[in-house]
Amino acid sequence: MLTIDQATYDAIVAHAKRDHPVEACGIVAGPEGSDRAERVIEMVNAAGSPTFYEFDSTELLELYKELWDRDEEPVVVYHSHTATEAYPSVTDINLASEPGAHYVLVSTREHGNNEGPVEFRSYRIIDGAVTEEEVSVVPSLTRSES
Template sequence: MLTISQELHDKIVAHARADHPDEACGVITGPVGSGRPERFVPMLNEARSPTFFRFDSYELRDLYRRLDDDDEEIVVIYHSHTATEAYPSRTDVSYGNANDPRIHWVLVSTAECGNGEGPVSFRSFLIADDKITEEDVTVV
């Protein structure tokens, strides 16, 4: 189960809306070993695409340096789907397979609302060995 603060939830949704019609992407970090999402890190979608995301390589390098310096790790990787449901694509699964299986993959679908107000779908998954497991999300 993913437990996330209302503030972090709202920041992810706002980023997804702001970048629509392109996919938004970023991470939430937390203290090593805690599993607690604490620090919001929006990233640039280097692909600038409505159908996939790729972290900017310079931002990613800087992120990993800061993680080491601050004794943090990635707890959540998030991105948006702009025209489809909030469910991992084949590309998302390949990214998930390449990362720590404890990382929560949050997907936000802006298909219904675009960049305006309105409903979004906010879901979280664990991805490992080509297996997608949806998990409950508790917003506190």
């Protein structure tokens, strides 16, 4: 199960809506080994595409250096789908390289960047196997929710 606080949920949804019709992408970092999604890091979709996302390689390298220095790791890897459901595509599955991460997909297909609900789902993707998991949005994270 992915447990995130309301502010993190809101930040991911806001990023997805703001970038629509281009797919948004980013990472939520947390302390190594904690499974605590604490720090939203919006990334640039280097592909600039409504159907595909790609992290900028230079930006990603700098991010991993920063995570290493802060003893953090990617707890959540997120991106949006602008015209399809929030389910990993074959490309998404093939690019999933963080076996410990939660892969969050936000579909903005219904309302785009306008007011209205989004589809927000989380998955574990390990060796090509996709498993959907429950998402629990809490007011704030406590030590017992790590």
